[in-house]
Amino acid sequence: MGLNIHTNHRMLFFIPAISYLVLVYLCAVWPAMVEMEAMEAVPKPFEDELPAIGRKLYGSYNCVTCHTQQIRGDERKATDVDGVRTTPVLTADARFGRELATRAEEYAWQDPVFMGTQRTGPDLSSTGRRLPAVQWHYWHLYNPQAVSPGSLMPPHRFLFTTTPPPPDEEFDYEEVLVIEGLGVKSDRLWATPDAKALVEYLLSLKREHLEQGRLAK
C-alpha cells in the first residue's frame, strides 16, 4: 500500500484534510483573530434599548437580503493627509456615503454585521440622516409604493394595527398620521411596538460618530 494516495485511503483522507485545515487557518482563522484584536481596541458603543430591539427585528425580517449597509471605497487610491486617512468612495456608492467609505470600526461589536451582498433597495447605512421623519418611515413600512412609487419593497402591514391599543399599553404604540394613498381601510392606524422599534433602529443609522471623529481630528 505504501504512502501512495492512489492506493492508500488513509493518505487520501489525511492529505486533503490536513491541507484544508492549514488553508482554513491561513485564510479565515488567523485573519479573524488579528481583526478581532483590532476590533476589541474599539470601545463598545452604547446602544439604546429600542434600536437594539429594532436591530433584531431588522434581522428577523431579513431586510439585509435587499439592503446593504456599506459604502465601498477604493483602498488603492486612499490618501493620508495630516494623519487622516481618506478612502475615495466608488461612484456607484457616492450618493449614500458622501465622501466617507465605511471603515472597520463602524462595524465593531455589531453581531451580526448587516453589510449585505445585494442592493435591490437603497443602502441604509445613513438612513437616519437622509430620512429623519418618523412618520415617513411608518408610511413607507405600511405601504412603500404610497411614498415611493415604483418601489419593489414588500409592504409590512402586519406591523400595524387599526384596532386602538389597550389603554395600559398605549405608550408602546404610536399613532400613524393617515395620509391619502396609504390604503388604510380605517380612519386611524397605530404602529405596533415592533414597528416603533424597527423605525427607531433605522433612524439610529447615521454614521454620526464617524463624522464627529473626523472633525475632531
Added chain:
Amino acid sequence: MKIPVGIPVFVAAAGTNPNFAKMVSRWLISAGVWLLFASVVGLLEAFRLVDPEILADYAWLTFGRMRPVHTMTMLFGWASMALVGLAFYVVAKSTLAPMHEPMKKAELFLANLAMVLCNVGVAVGAVAMAMGDVNAGREYREWPWYAMAPVFVAVGICGLLFYRMVARRAVEGIYISCWFVMAACFWMAIVVVMGYQTFWTAGIPDRIVDGFYIHNAVGMWFTPLCVGMTYYALPKLLNKPIYSYALGVLGFFTHLVFYTVIGTHHYIFTPLPMILQTTAVICSVAMIVPVWASTGNFLMTMKGEGLAISHSYSLPFLFVGVVGYGLASVQGSAEALRFVQEVLHFTHYTVGHAHFAMYVFVTFLIWGCIYGLVPRMTGREPPILLVSIHFWLALAGIAVYVIGLSVGGHVQGESWLEGEPMMESVRVSAPYMVWRAVGGLLMVVSHIFFFVCLWRMRPGAFTMAYAGAGK
C-alpha cells in the same frame, strides 16, 4: 450500443440489494420533494419582484424570510440530498463493492438515519426562518443552529460510511470520484463548524468568516460532489474511459488550494484586510485551472460521441451541466475582478450567476446522473417523453432567467454609475424581473415532470424479484 436503454439497464440493475436501492431512492425522492417545495417558494419571490403585493399580509411569508427558505432548501434539501444519495451508489460501484451487499446492515441503518436527519434539519430550518428565527446577514447559513445540527451529524455519518466503503474496496486503486466524495464530507464538516462557531461573530472578523463560509459551502461541497459524480457517470454512460485521469488529479489538488481562499471576493472594496481581498481576486482567476482540468476532461471524453449524446435521455443533461460548469466558473472568475465589481456587485447579475452555477452546473449534472444511474440500480426507466419535456423546459427556463438577469443587472449597475436616483435603477431593471418570473415558471413546471420521472424510477417489484440474481 452505448445508449443505456432497455436490456443493459436490466442487466446492470439485476442483483442490486433492494434495501440499498431503497435507501438511495429515499435520499433522491426527499431531494425531489424539496426541489418542488423550494422552487415554488423561489417562484413566489420572483413574482413578488414584479408585484410586491403578492401574499404580503403575513409576517411569516414576507419576502425577506422566504428568500433564505428558497436558498437553504435548494442547497441542503435538494442539491445536497440528491448528491449524497448518488454518492452512495457511485462509491459502491467504483470500489467494485458486491452489489448484493454493498453496505452492511448497520451501515444501511446509519445511511437511512442520516437521510432522516437531513430531512428534519431542512424542515426545521424552513419553519424556524418563517417564524422569524433567521441567522440574518449570514448567507447560506440563515438557519438557526438547531436546524444545521442534524444536517451536520448527517454529513459526519455519511463521511464515515464513504470512508469505510472505500477502505474495503475490491480494487487496489481508489477512483477519482471517491477522492472528491470523501474529501467533500470532511471539508463540509469544517465549513459548518466555521459557519456556526461563536468566537468571531461580530465586526470585521464576522465578515472574514462569512466570505470564507459563503464560498467554501459552495465550492468545497457541491462542486467536488458534482465533479465526482460526473467522473463516474460520464465514462459509464459513454462506455469508455475518462480522457485523462491525471487531469482529474490535477483538478482535485488545484481545486483544494485555490477554492479555499477565494471567499473574500464577496467583500471587495470593504474594510476587510487588503491582502485577503487581493488573494481572493488572484485565486478566483486561478480557478480556471481546476475548472478547465475537469471541464476539458469531460468535454474531451465526450468528443466524437455526438450521436450517443443525442440518442440518450441522460447524456444531454450531463453535456449541459459540464458546459455550464466551465462557463459559470469563468463568469465567477471575471466577477471577482475589481473593475467588474464596480459595475456588477450588488446587482441582479450576481443572482443570475448564482443560478447559472447552481442550476446549469449543479442541478443539470445531478439530473444527468439520476437519469443515467438510477435505472441501472432499480431497473426502471423514466418515460422518455417526460424526460425530454423536463430537459427543454428547464433549459429554456434557465436561459430566460440568466439572460434576463444578466442584462437587467448590467442596466441596474450602469444606472448607479450614472448617478441616477436609486428608484431609476429599480425602474430600468423592472422589465427583467418579468423575464425572471417567466424563466422561473418554466423551471418550476419542468420540476414537476422531473418528479414524475423520479417517482417512476423508484425501486419496485423488479428490484425485489431480481435481487438475488447476482449472488
